[in-house]
Amino acid sequence: MSVRISRQHWQALLNELDDARRQRHLLTYRALVERLQLPTPAMQTLTAALEHLAALDARAQRPLRSALVISQGASRLPRPGFFECVVRLGRFQGPVDGLAAAAWHAAEVARVFEFDYREAA
Incomplete structure (x- = not known):
């Protein structure tokens, strides 16, 4: 199944992620x-x-930036599909659950908080 997002929703997603990044949450x-x-x-x-x-x-x-989105469960990590995606992208190697994934995620969130996406655009 192909899923699409409207331009309006895409821009709103980018804005929400930018607000979260600036507020560090x-x-x-x-x-x-x-x-x-x-x-x-x-x-x-x-x-x-x-x-x-x-x-x-x-x-x-x-x-x-997608690292800023997490499950509401106790782990406070993204869903396993996120880690599967970053493995495919060559950004993370290892099991998609456990300490290595949690440590990689924490480091990636810190990198997102420090990066200025407007200057990079």
């Missing part, structure tokens, strides 16, 4: 779906958009 998938008011299938649309953004950031040698 993380967003849950659920909160982002609600804020963006994505049409169904909302979670699949968000996931596809975040994976596309990760690919764009990786290609441009930037920290992955």
Whole structure:
């Protein structure tokens, strides 16, 4: 199934991630779906958009802004699909769950917080 996101929703996603970066906080998938008011299938649309953004950031040698989106569960990490995506992008090697993934994610979030995406555009 092909999933698309409108230009308006894409720009709103980038704005939400930029606000989170500047405020140095993380967003849950659920909160982002609600804020963006994505049409169904909302979670699949968000996931596809975040994976596309990760690919764009990786290609441009930037920290992955999609790392700012996490599950609302106790782990406070992105879903396993995020780690599978970053493995495909060559940004992370190892099991998609566990300490190595958590440590890589924490380091990537710190890199995102420090990076100025406006200057890199």
